[in-house]
């Protein structure tokens with residue numbers, strides 16, 4: 001967040017500066033054509049008075065007018081295209097940042113707010129990065145040229161006009177400063193509203209079940225109202241800026257007309273000079289309006305940049321190996337040695353050590369014991385503060401994250417699915433899988449029967465009527481997806497929590513089959529899985545209390561017995 005918003009905004013134009021330069025030239029050309037017109041009009045009027053031929057000045061006026069029009073139209077199109085291109089570049093950069101961010105950095109942000117920053121804030125930037133930059137650069141030059149031409153036409157009128165200009169411009173800058181703050185506030189409020197909507201959408205069933213539609217509606221409406229009020233404030237200040245700009249020109253026109261008329265009466269000025277001067281006064285409107293709308297857009301853009309930068313500076317996960325080449329340790333599977341980890345000040349893991357070799361290891365423990373945290377460290381979503389993790393004898397910090405994750409297959413707690421169709425969802429992460437392998441894996445997770453009932457089978461779109469998936473079906477598909485990766489280690493977080501007895505029995509069997517050829521580490525509250533495991537590790541308050549079989553832990557660990565009994569599953573072994 002070190003660069004100022006203005007520097008960051010300028011940074012976004014990298015790669016397009018030559019195009020911006022060409023557009024500035026094009027705009028200067030089209031404005032020059034416009035600025036020539038009053039002088040040619042004066043020539044027309046003088047020709048009328050002196051009786052010289054009218055044709056040359058009228059023809060020149062037409063040519064100059066047409067050239068200005070063509071150049072302005074072309075420039076308008078090119079500016080629009082440039083804006084789209086620059087916003088595309090910003091969005092592409094942001095998407096890259098988001099996807100390479102650290103899990104914790106991104107998941108702690110409300111999704112709605114992230115969406116607002118990537119969506120509406122970047123849309124605001126579009127205008128700023130094209131029209132505002134180019135026209136904002138050209139407008140002062142055009143204004144200067146107009147003023148110089150006016151000064152050459154009549155110095156007294158010019159001084160009068162300058163006084164009005166200074167007063168109104170000062171007022172306009174003051175309002176612009178307030179507009180800048182108001183815009184930032186309005187964008188923040190839109191982000192807040194989207195966050196509230198996202199919260200409700202995620203827990204929509206709970207909202208219905210608890211009958212809280214009305215209170216949620218009130219809360220979101222309050223957010224929407226706050227966004228509305230902030231937007232109205234922006235509109236008010238925007239209108240004020242616009243009004244000041246137009247009002248200033250009206251006053252200038254009247255003052256110039258009055259003073260000019262007096263000067264004609266006293267013989268100090270020609271009528272054709274006053275007409276040309278008045279034309280320049282009307283032309284003043286253009287660079288002043290363009291300048292003020294460029295300033296407005298720049299102000300909005302800077303507010304947007306500030307919000308976009310919050311995402312744009314998200315540090316990426318480092319992906320180079322960080323451990324010194326300490327050499328291999330003779331062990332297989334996963335070995336966790338004395339892991340310490342904290343999210344803040346309080347450690348979540350306090351010297352966790354465990355070994356999971358080929359076979360099924362089930363990690364159990366009370367809620368908040370640190371089970372998911374252990375899996376996060378194995379996947380290197382985070383690195384431990386102390387201790388190390390070995391994968392088949394190698395310190396995982398000696399592997400790139402990509403390499404490490406390629407050797408693991410992970411099923412996260414909510415088992416979210418990615419992909420448009422069921423086929424894409426199951427092949428996610430293993431797209432090279434042969435079509436012939438799919439029936440077997442679907443059978444293994446007991447989804448073959450359900451898929452057979454769908455008219456479009458695996459091509460059924462997820463989320464559409466035909467494929468509304470239950471939590472259990474989603475979990476089974478997530479396990480199938482992980483199995484297809486044929487990784488060295490299968491890591492599962494509560495992968496059987498939503499299954500009925502029959503599907504669970506099938507899935508447990510599949511996990512046992514997997515455990516016959518690879519290391520399977522499963523966090524589970526289901527003691528039916530623990531009962532079939534090669535070993536069970538009991539974690540409590542970030543420490544391993546005991547390791548053994550289900551029967552051994554039932555006998556020796558009161559906490560394990562309490563947890564097993566509380567799960568309400570099949571009766572534990574007799575106590576000693």
Ligand SMILES: Nc1ncnc2c1ncn2[C@@H]1O[C@H](COP(=O)(O)OP(=O)(O)OP(=O)(O)O)[C@@H](O)[C@H]1O
Pocket residue numbers: 104343344348365366367368369370371372373374
């Ligand atoms: N991103 C985070 N920031 C701060 N604290 C966190 C974060 N993630 C987890 N924690 C805390 O770390 C502790 C361990 O959480 P973890 O999710 O590992 O427990 P768990 O054993 O998997 O629990 P459960 O069985 O309920 O899923 C909890 O106290 C939790 O509140």
